[in-house]
Amino acid sequence: MIALDDIDRAFLRALSEDATLGAGELGRRFGLSQPAAWRRVKRLEEGGVIAGRRLVLDRQALGFGVTVFLGIKLATKGRISFEDFERAVQAIPEVQVVQHVLGRFDYRLRVGARDIADFERVLRRRIMTLPGVGQIEANVMLSEERRPGPLG
Known part of the structure; x- marks a missing residue:
């Protein structure tokens, strides 16, 4: 540091x-x-303080009007199921963020979709078929406010 x-x-x-x-x-x-x-x-x-710079896209302007946060609990746990799940979920283009977390769920995903019908398609055809998926909880984002970070 x-x-x-x-x-x-x-x-x-x-x-x-x-x-x-x-x-x-x-x-x-x-x-x-x-x-x-x-x-x-x-x-x-x-020094690693600035890890990179990124472009922030307006998802709404690109036609992705719905963002859903998913909590996913794996049905079976173990090194193999975690690796299989992570490999498979990273291949889904609508999944923007994958976080391995402690707590009620094993993973937290940020999913972008054009609308609720598109999200339902992604959920049923892609996410629910991932290896090891047990319980899923969805939270639809209503709005997002940028909060200052630790230096703000």
Whole structure:
């Protein structure tokens, strides 16, 4: 873990809001030269603090109006069933996130679908046929608000 100062934290807040900011803009915002800002960002990347930058797509604009969170409890547990389930679930394009969790369920999935009928098709034809699936609980997302992260 690398030590972070106030400018590092300010850079991280700014980049978390707009990952396209370049070193020149960061330097102007926080009173540093472009090379000094670039070195800081490079240090944060090499230190693993910045693990990457990503493009955030508007799922609604792409025609995916429904997001459902699924809790899945496997019927049989063991190394083989976990591996088989994980391998199979990663092949489903509608599954956006797979989380292996502790608690009531073994896995938490984020599934994107065009509408409820499309989600039902994905659920019946793809998810319910996965190896080892026992219990499934679905929660349809009504709205999503972005909350500031630990640096916000």
